[in-house]
Amino acid sequence: MPTQTRSDQRRARTRAALIAAAQKLLAERRTNVPVLEITRLADVGLGSFYNHFTDKDELFETAVDEALERFGSILDLLSDHEDPAVVFGQSLRLTVRLCRREPALTRVLLHRGLEITVADRGLVPRARRDIDAGIAAGRFRNTDSRIAVSIVGGGALSLAALLDADPSLDADAAADDFAINILCMLGLSDSDAVEICRMNLPDVDDLLVRTESA
Amino acid sequence: MPTQTRSDQRRARTRAALIAAAQKLLAERRTNVPVLEITRLADVGLGSFYNHFTDKDELFETAVDEALERFGSILDLLSDHEDPAVVFGQSLRLTVRLCRREPALTRVLLHRGLEITVADRGLVPRARRDIDAGIAAGRFRNTDSRIAVSIVGGGALSLAALLDADPSLDADAAADDFAINILCMLGLSDSDAVEICRMNLPDVDDLLVRTESA
DNA sequence: ATTATCTATAGATCTATAGATAATGC
């Protein structure tokens, strides 16, 4: 554990304030703002910006990466289950529920958009691992997991955009329906998929609290 | 038919040049450029820009809309078939193939990203119509078509991003695999889906030529 | 003494318009 001097802490605070401001702006799709506006929102001096980042692009990229990590670390808390279809179903249902619970974080991800589903960080590698496990166990159809994961990722993002655009939609029902669709796609019968998506799910708020400290 | 004066033609040419320049920039993800750079790329005077658009946002939005229309009009050429599953399968296979054939156009759509799948124009209403027809005919599972269309749209975009990022991928195979996945999701058996996706497809180049005049 | 932050600002860059020029209409 590297000793955190008071200087380091101060530095980290400033950096975090800048990133939080960037995430706020990303959620509003306003990335084309002067640096001064960012530092005002972060409540730090203009010069501090250049202490931490070389330009706006670098800041915004960092802000998206951190949001992705947050999402991923929440899903990592999901307890295991012997049936890979159950594991994946839980992940899907939880991910979509998280989008409703964390709209600001979700909008940050939506801004980066589809590049996320191509990336080799965040949620995609987790999904690919789960799908491959299901195929290996004979629980899923034998299919190209790169393409399957692409559909799942794009579908999840697209559904997140839909939930964001229409607050009147029932997010829990949409999440379960999404999971049913994906499980059917992977070869489960309609009834099997429905059954899995009726199982108990860990409390979303509880998971959020448990990852906040990180 | 409104008589096109020579003035109108000149005006339309300038406008089209600006939109083409904007699409070029969108494909390179460089929307944050000075107006002067856009007009240079379009080979028109700076002032002409303000003759047609009030600001850059308006131009870029128009540029994306036109690209979407182009895609949609190509799909409209697909001939009908009595089985809704065949119709939809053909659309899916063709859409993904188009992405490989028209990478610049595809990148324009990727820039707009997921907002497309929420929009009520372009490909989404066509997909929703096809899915609803399939459900009504008892060929697809009875499911919420809003969510299904969201998955299809997001999945297609995500796959387009994947094909764009990795030119070595076999687009035809990916397109067919994508369609199989979606048809399975909609309740078809694995073997039915595979069979549909082995059927003959209209020639992509031919369809492109037939819509170029529009 | 060192390191981080803040304030002030020079210079670069960009927007948007006014007025000139060129093309078309009749």
Place this chain on the structure above:
DNA sequence: ATTATCTATAGATCTATAGATAATGC
């Protein structure tokens, strides 16, 4: 005569740094 385009530029806006100030380290 009218309409579209083009050129030149005033004024606004933004970036990025230099130097001052404040906090921390030892």
